[in-house]
Amino acid sequence: MIGVQSLLRTPDGAFVPVLEADPGDLDEYYLAGAIDLEINGTQIIDTEMWDYVDQLWAYICTMLQDLRSSGTSRTYFPDQPIELKFERLPSSLVLVSIEAGDDIRKVSVxxxxxxxxxxxxxxxxFQDMNSLLRQDRYSGELRKIDSILRQ
Known part of the structure; x- marks a missing residue:
């Protein structure tokens, strides 16, 4: 089971779901936030690993494309030395791992x-961000995701 939620960081350091954020508090070019990702009971990404969340989602989409084409992918977070990896295993499984200093978390799914x-x-x-910002800013990312989901 996979639980995932996108959160934006408020000026006071709290994290709120995207559509609960105040657009006036956002820096559209440096969108601070986090992805809360739990896979099969293992917390892979949490709010301690916050970063530029729109860039991180774009990186993860590229990782999904690379996983499909080559069976492995990796990326670093946009502004932190945190490495996220996907590695295809036998039996249609993927090893998801993250390394943040001495904190290493792994799970297969x-x-x-x-x-x-x-x-x-x-x-x-990306759809929620377009709605929140009242712009069509993420159309390229949305086309990429649709392509990934059709594979």
Missing amino acids: DEEELVERLGCAAKEF
């Missing part, structure tokens, strides 16, 4: 479930 759940969560994030 069904590849189709991972791609579907993260793809849908990314799509929801």
Whole structure:
């Protein structure tokens, strides 16, 4: 089971769901936030790992494409030395791992479930951001996600 939620960081350091954020408090070019990602009972990403959340979602979408094409992908967070990796295993599983200094977390999950759940969560994030900002700012990312989900 995969639980995922996109959060934006408020000026006072709290985290709120995207549509609960005040657009006036956001820096559209440096969008601070976090992805809360739990896979099969293992907390992979949490609010302690906050960063530029729109960039991180874009990186994760690229990771999903790379996973589909080559069976492995990795990225660093936009502004932190945190490495996220996806590695295809036998039996349609993917090893998801994250390394943040001495904190290393790993879990395996069904590849189709991972791609579907993260793809849908990314799509929801970018759609919600377009709505919140009242712009069509993330149309390229949305086209990319649709392509990933059709594979």
